[in-house]
Amino acid sequence: MNTEDNKKLPILSVQSLHFSIGGTSILNGIECRIFEGETVGVIGPNGSGKTTFFNCLSGFCMPDAGEILFKGTKITDMPPHKRARLGIGRVFQNFGVFKEMTVIENVIVAIESREALWRSFFPWGTQNKRNRSEAYDFLEKVGLHEKAEEKTSSLSGGQMRLLEIIRALAFGADLFLLDEPTAGVSPKMKDDVAKLIRLLQEEDKTIMVIEHDLNFIEGFCERIMVIDVGRIVLDGEPDKVRRDPLLQKIYFGKDANEKTL
Amino acid sequence: MDYFIHLLILICIYTILAQGFNLPFGAGRLFNLAHVAVYSVGAYTTALLSTELGVGFWGCIATSILLAATASILIGGISLKLSGDYFAIGTIAFASVVSALEINWKSLTKGVLGIPGIPRPDIGTIDFYQNINFLALAFVFMVLCQICFYIFFNNSIGRSLKAQAEYIPGAEALGKSTKNIKFFSFIAGSTAASIAGSLYAYYINYIDPSSFSLTEMIFVLTIAVVGRPGSFWGVTISTIFLILLPEPLRFIDIPPSILGPMRQLLYALILFFVVYWKKDVIFPVERRI
Ligand SMILES: Nc1ncnc2c1ncn2[C@@H]1O[C@H](COP(=O)(O)OP(=O)(O)OP(=O)(O)O)[C@@H](O)[C@H]1O
Numbered sequence: 113m114n115t116e117d118n119k120k121l122p123i124l125s126v127q128s129l130h131f132s133i134g135g136t137s138i139l140n141g142i143e144c145r146i147f148e149g150e151t152v153g154v155i156g157p158n159g160s161g162k163t164t165f166f167n168c169l170s171g172f173c174m175p176d177a178g179e180i181l182f183k184g185t186k187i188t189d190m191p192p193h194k195r196a197r198l199g200i201g202r203v204f205q206n207f208g209v210f211k212e213m214t215v216i217e218n219v220i221v222a223i224e225s226r227e228a229l230w231r232s233f234f235p236w237g238t239q240n241k242r243n244r245s246e247a248y249d250f251l252e253k254v255g256l257h258e259k260a261e262e263k264t265s266s267l268s269g270g271q272m273r274l275l276e277i278i279r280a281l282a283f284g285a286d287l288f289l290l291d292e293p294t295a296g297v298s299p300k301m302k303d304d305v306a307k308l309i310r311l312l313q314e315e316d317k318t319i320m321v322i323e324h325d326l327n328f329i330e331g332f333c334e335r336i337m338v339i340d341v342g343r344i345v346l347d348g349e350p351d352k353v354r355r356d357p358l359l360q361k362i363y364f365g366k367d368a369n370e371k372t373l
Numbered sequence: 374m375d376y377f378i379h380l381l382i383l384i385c386i387y388t389i390l391a392q393g394f395n396l397p398f399g400a401g402r403l404f405n406l407a408h409v410a411v412y413s414v415g416a417y418t419t420a421l422l423s424t425e426l427g428v429g430f431w432g433c434i435a436t437s438i439l440l441a442a443t444a445s446i447l448i449g450g451i452s453l454k455l456s457g458d459y460f461a462i463g464t465i466a467f468a469s470v471v472s473a474l475e476i477n478w479k480s481l482t483k484g485v486l487g488i489p490g491i492p493r494p495d496i497g498t499i500d501f502y503q504n505i506n507f508l509a510l511a512f513v514f515m516v517l518c519q520i521c522f523y524i525f526f527n528n529s530i531g532r533s534l535k536a537q538a539e540y541i542p543g544a545e546a547l548g549k550s551t552k553n554i555k556f557f558s559f560i561a562g563s564t565a566a567s568i569a570g571s572l573y574a575y576y577i578n579y580i581d582p583s584s585f586s587l588t589e590m591i592f593v594l595t596i597a598v599v600g601r602p603g604s605f606w607g608v609t610i611s612t613i614f615l616i617l618l619p620e621p622l623r624f625i626d627i628p629p630s631i632l633g634p635m636r637q638l639l640y641a642l643i644l645f646f647v648v649y650w651k652k653d654v655i656f657p658v659e660r661r662i
């Protein structure tokens with residue numbers, strides 16, 4: 113499917129990924145290759161296995177069969193934190209921010225993960241000051257610096273999304289797995305999320321983003337994959353995917369009320 | 374005056390014990406109900422080594438820490454595989470094994486009769502039978518432990534611990550090995566418990582299984598809950614407060630046989646009311662991936 117882009121190396125390649133829970137199979141042989149610097153939209157009906165696919169990529173689900181290569185390393189059996197350290201950044205569908213912490217602490221936690229433990233061992237050490245100001249700089253990029261010392265639970269849904277994405281950037285992720293970053297986000301904030309995704313693109317990050325709103329992701333995705341019953345059924349440029357009769361069948365054949373498309 | 378010094382010594386010992394519980398429980402949401410069992414391992418090790426083998430202070434402290442750490446690796450290794458409530462149940466199981474051993478392994482622990490005649494520490498020429506000197510020793514240990522825990526609560530370890538307590542996948546997604554972090558907090562807490570146990574045995578000169586019962590665990594839990602779990606200063610202050618709280622009862626004219634149960638009742642009531650009013654702080658809602 114991805115023959116157009118043979119010059120670049122795939123940062124992620126997935127081969128016949130299978131996953132099931134209690135006898136129900138959820139992923140039925142997912143195959144794909146994602147290239148460095150690409151922004152790929154992932155769409156599909158509710159319950160088609162998009163989140164589960166991301167869980168398999170980031171290590172929260174262990175596949176029954178198949179292989180995942182990230183930056184040339186086989187990560188199929190790796191625990192989540194090791195995959196994260198290789199550069200996989202996950203943004204969760206139902207908010208992965210730490211709500212009890214302050215906004216800036218959420219970013220500091222991410223920055224501290226990059227460095228050796230002893231560097232920020234003493235709370236009064238200079239490294240902590242440096243991390244704090246670096247975290248502040250990251251917050252400025254998404255306009256959350258004024259809320260830095262506030263408790264994260266006081267943020268709106270959209271602001272939490274921004275925080276979680278910028279936190280993954282502060283952590284140093286190269287591949288961003290964004291699971292419905294605009295779910296529960298006000299229309300105005302949706303633009304901010306889009307802006308942030310463009311910022312990631314400027315930094316040459318690879319992005320996979322699950323979305324229901326095709327119009328929204330078309331703005332910045334060069335490629336769209338459609339997942340249905342645990343399989344990638346369509347994969348290509350947004351225009352081609354949108355016109356494909358199969359897409360209409362998947363969405364409108366099953367659920368004529370799906371208005372987001 | 375001696376009574377005052379006695380209370381201060383207790384405050385030092387319990388601060389170490391409670392802070393050791395507070396790190397995994399408060400910051401990490403690890404409900405370690407074997408904390409007092411580990412405390413008893415420290416106390417018994419010191420009591421047995423000093424009475425039976427005449428081992429000196431540093432030898433006893435070091436061996437107590439080593440044994441308590443081993444015990445905590447055992448408990449942790451098994452219980453940390455369990456999550457949430459099941460972890461608590463796993464640690465209860467361990468605690469009852471320890472207490473069963475202390476009561477029934479009579480050839481070693483003398484069972485419910487306990488171990489009398491534990492000498493005070495022997496460091497240099499200082500006379501630790503003078504309570505004021507013992508207070509100085511307990512105070513030094515308390516300060517050292519407090520410094521360590523202050524660091525753990527406020528550095529990257531503490532933040533990772535709080536992060537995993539809130540949302541394990543979130544912490545893992547940021548490259549944190551939540552298993553190692555939990556283990557660390559557990560071992561640090563157990564080390565503190567064993568130091569507190571050693572000091573307790575040295576101070577009271579006599580230990581028996583009743584000093585390490587469920588009541589004691591409830592007391593430690595009450596300290597942590599009243600001080601607000603995870604709060605370094607909160608737990609420090611609530612230790613002082615809760616140790617001093619029942620003391621006025623002494624001066625009222627009630628028989629000692631009622632005094633003990635009254636204290637227990639008081640702590641249980643406090644625990645109940647704090648948990649009732651503040652349950653969302655203590656037990657947060659769980660989230661899915
Ligand atoms: N822990 C679980 N136990 C049982 N079934 C599960 C579990 N997690 C997911 N599933 C099932 O797997 C299927 C795929 O779920 P998944 O969350 O991956 O879908 P999705 O494409 O992300 O849907 P949505 O658009 O609603 O987020 C669903 O039918 C769901 O019911």
Ligand SMILES: [Mg+2]
Pocket residue numbers: 162163164205291
């Ligand atoms: Mg989903």
